Amino acid sequence: MHSDALQRYVRATGADHSDVQAEMADHADEHGFPIIGPDAGAVLRLLARLTDAERVFEFGSGFGYSASWFLAGGADEVVLTEIDADELEMARDFLDREGTADRAQFEHGDALDAVADYDGPFDVVLIDHDKARYAKGFDLAREKVPEGGVVVADNMTKGPVDIEVLADYFAEGEPLPDDVGDPMAGIVEYVEHVRADPAFESFILPVGSGLCMSTRIAPRED
Numbered sequence: 001m002h003s004d005a006l007q008r009y010v011r012a013t014g015a016d017h018s019d020v021q022a023e024m025a026d027h028a029d030e031h032g033f034p035i036i037g038p039d040a041g042a043v044l045r046l047l048a049r050l051t052d053a054e055r056v057f058e059f060g061s062g063f064g065y066s067a068s069w070f071l072a073g074g075a076d077e078v079v080l081t082e083i084d085a086d087e088l089e090m091a092r093d094f095l096d097r098e099g100t101a102d103r104a105q106f107e108h109g110d111a112l113d114a115v116a117d118y119d120g121p122f123d124v125v126l127i128d129h130d131k132a133r134y135a136k137g138f139d140l141a142r143e144k145v146p147e148g149g150v151v152v153a154d155n156m157t158k159g160p161v162d163i164e165v166l167a168d169y170f171a172e173g174e175p176l177p178d179d180v181g182d183p184m185a186g187i188v189e190y191v192e193h194v195r196a197d198p199a200f201e202s203f204i205l206p207v208g209s210g211l212c213m214s215t216r217i218a219p220r221e222d
């Protein structure tokens, strides 16, 4: 969302934070930590409700803000993965105070390793870790997502991306600049990767920092 008026309108009419979520958002502001924010959060909450989510898996949970939205949407279980032990400890504390920690699993370490420890099914997956390894995360999770399940990836329009370069590349066929950088190259790779996957329908939802939404439309192979 790139019009200021549009953004203010959506925010003014959007989801409200709980008291603990408001504290989390303040903490993110104070420390410059990139959370998905309340508008994208409301999308996660909606997905948990629409899929009647039994299990959600997150790649890169930070201190639990995005997980708090899945839990607010009634997810029976959210698996949080985080490489930074301090962030994960904070997540435990925030979700404990929110009264939802009993529905959360806290996995410290590389999300790309942790995902192998869970059989699925994952009704919803959030990809929000190292941008250069988004496509790898998708590949590790895709067979654990049932038909009708959704993979969401953040930072398609904001964060380590230049929206003008992305538009020129995808809409006009312009080459990517040589100095595009690993995070943005990872986002481009991700979008191309999921759009080419015939088992998923994908599109970019320009809410928050831009969410790539991929719904599984084919049965799992196992």
Ligand SMILES: C[S@@+](CC[C@H](N)C(=O)[O-])C[C@H]1O[C@@H](n2cnc3c(N)ncnc32)[C@H](O)[C@@H]1O
Pocket: 034, 035, 036, 037, 059, 060, 061, 062, 063, 064, 065, 066, 067, 081, 082, 083, 084, 087, 109, 110, 111, 112, 128, 129, 130
């Ligand atoms: C954008 S933040 C996540 C924000 C969170 N999803 C939210 O909206 O509340 C990205 C997080 O991913 C973590 N991270 C990066 N690479 C990771 C990896 N390979 N495995 C697990 N966590 C990782 C970082 O430490 C950071 O806390």
